[in-house]
Amino acid sequence: MSENKNKLREELENWKNGTLKKALDRFPERREEFKTNSDIHVDPLYTPLNEEDYIENLGFPGEYPFTRGVQPTMYRGKFWTMRQYAGFASAEETNRRFKYLLEQGQTGLSVAFDLPTQIGYDSDHPMAHGEVGKVGVAVDTLEDLEILFDKIPLDKVSTSMTINAPAAVLLAMYIAIGEKQGISKEKLAGTIQNDILKEYIARGTYIFPPEPSMRLITDIIKYCSKEVPRWNTISISGYHIREAGSNAIQEIAFTIANGLAYVDAALESGLDIDEFAPRLSFFFNSHLDFFEEIAKFRAARRLWAKLMKERYGAKNPKSMKMRFHTQTAGCTLTAQQPNNNVVRVTLQALAAVLGGTQSLHTNSRDEALSLPTEESVQIALRTQQIIANESGAADTVDPIGGSYYVENLTNKLEQEAQELINKIDDLGGAPKAIDQGFIQKEIQDSAYEWQKSVEDKEQIIVGLNEFKVEEELNLSTHKVDEKVADAQKNKLEKIREKRDNKTVEDCLNKLQDAAEGTDNLMPYIIKAVKEYATLGEICGALRETFGEYEADSYI
C-alpha cells in the first residue's frame, strides 16, 4: 500500500513538473485560485494520496460513522420521501393542493403555515393584518386542521409541519384529529420542525424567550418518547441558516451546535440519550456548489455520529444516525429567466440524493416571483421523479463515495465545522453564542461577502449578472385572495359562539398554572385544542406567563 503511494507521489510530481507545467505555460488557468463556496481551496487534481483511512472515515452504509449513508441499502430499498412543502390561503384550498400532490405521486405531506399561525396570532389579531393565508395556510383552531386533513388517512401518510414556536399546539391538534379519524397516537408519523434556536438566528418566527422555548421543546420530546413514538420531535434546521447567508461550513456547524443544545436540554430534563436521540432529525439546504454540497451531507453525518458516540456515550446506533430532509436552495433562484431555476434545482436535488438524504423538497422555478403555481410545483416534483427513476443515481449506495475530491472535501468540511463548534462550546454553547450575537454576525458577514461577490461578478449567476437577456417577467404567478382573511375571521367568530367558552377558559387557566410550574405542558395543550381554544389564545396564555422575546438586530 505505502509502496504504491510512494510510486504515485513520484508520478504525481512528474506530472506536475512536466505535463501540467507545460500546459500551464501555454494556457494559464481561468483564475488565480479556485475555491469552493465556503472558501475551501480547490487543487487542480485529487488522487488516492488524498484518501485517508477507509475503515475509519468511511466504513459501510448503515454502520458507524455513517459517512456512506444511514441505511445499508439506501435507495435500492426505497426512494427518499418526495415531500413538497405546500400550504396557502384556507384549509380548504390547501386540502385540495395536498390531494393533488398525493395524486401526482408525492409520498409525504409537508405543511406550510402562514406567519400569524407561526407566530401564535389568530387571523383577527391586528398583527396578522395583511398576512393571513399568504405564505402558508391559516390555522386558528382544530376545525382548520380537520378541514386541512379531510379524507387524508393519517395512518397512511407522514406529515411534516413547518412550525416552531407554537409546535406544541399544532402537534396537539394533529393528535386530536388523529383520534377523530380513529387513529391512535402510536400510529401517527411525521415531523414538527420545533427548532427554536434557528428562529432566533435566522428565520424570525419566535414567540417566547429561549428558556421557556427550550422547555416547550423538551416537554414535546418527553411526551412523544412515551406517547407518540413514531413522531420526529424536532427537525434541527440548517436550511434557514443557509438561506440567511451562511456558507456550507457554518451550516453544518451551527446546525449541529443547535442540535447539541437540544440534546443537553433533554438530558438535563432527565431523559437518557438513547431514549430520545433516535427521534431527532435534521433539515439541510442543497446549494449551488455541487461537490461541496455532496461532501457537506457526508461530513455532517459523520460529525454527528462521532459527537453522539464520543461526547454523549450513546449506545444505540440509531442515536448516532443523522437522518435529514433536504430542500433545494430557494435563495439561489433568480427572478430573471426563471426557467433556468429548473436546472439549478435539478443539480441541487441530485447533490442531495448523492449526499444520501432521506427526504427532499425541490423548489419551484417561480419562487423568486411569488408562491409557486401548480404547474411549477409539478415540474419540481417531476425533477425528483426523473432523478429517482431515470438517472440511475439511486441504484447504488453512495455512488460518489471514493471520489478523491469529494472525500477530501468531506474531511475538510468536517474539520472546519468541528473547529467552529469548538468556538461555540467556548462561548458556552449555542444559546449563549446566539445571545452574544456571534452566530448572527458570522452569517451576516458571509451573506455580505456572497452578495458582494455576485455584484462584483466573481460569482457568476447565469441570467442575473451574466448572459442576461431583455425579458418581460410574464410567468403567470400565484395569487392569494384577500377574501381568505375575512373568511378566517368569520370562522373564528362562529367557533367562539359555538364552543363552551367556560370550559375553554378553564383549560387556558390550567395551562397557565402548569406553565408557571414544572408539569409537562402537552396534555394541557391537547385538552385546550380539543375544546376549540384558538392558537392565539393558547399562545397568548403562554405569552402572559413566559413573556416575549425581543431580538437585538445587528447590521
Added chain:
Amino acid sequence: MLTVTPIRVVVGKPGLDGHDRGAKFIARALRDAGMEVIYTGLRQTPDQIVSIALQEDAKVLALSCLSGAHNELFPKIVSLLKEHDAEDILVLGGGVIPEDDIPYLKEQGVSEVFTPGTTSNDIIEFIKNNVSKEGA
C-alpha cells in the same frame, strides 16, 4: 471646509416576515456608501416604522417584505407619513413583489420598488438622485 450631511435612511421590516437577509445587506451597503442607516429589526407595525422614521429624521425609508403583505403594509405606511406631514421622506420597497403589484404601490406613493436581482449600486444611485432632487 464644506461639510456634507450624510443621508439618513431607515430600513424597515413591516409585518411578520422574518427574512431580513436582503434588508440587512442593503443596510450595510448603504452604510458603506456613506449613508447613516438605522435598521428597525423584525415585526414592526406601520405605526412603529413611521415613528422611527420621524424620530430619526430619516430622508429615506426603505421597506422590505417577502411575505406578500406589501400591498397592505406599504400603502399604510405612506399614508401614515402623510398624516404626519412627512411626505418628503422617500419611500422605497423591496422583496419578493410581483411585477403586477408595482404600479399599484407606486400609485400609493412608493417611489420605487426593487425586486430580486437589483444591485446595491442601483439602489444607492436611486437614493442619491432622488433625495438631492427634493432638496434634502
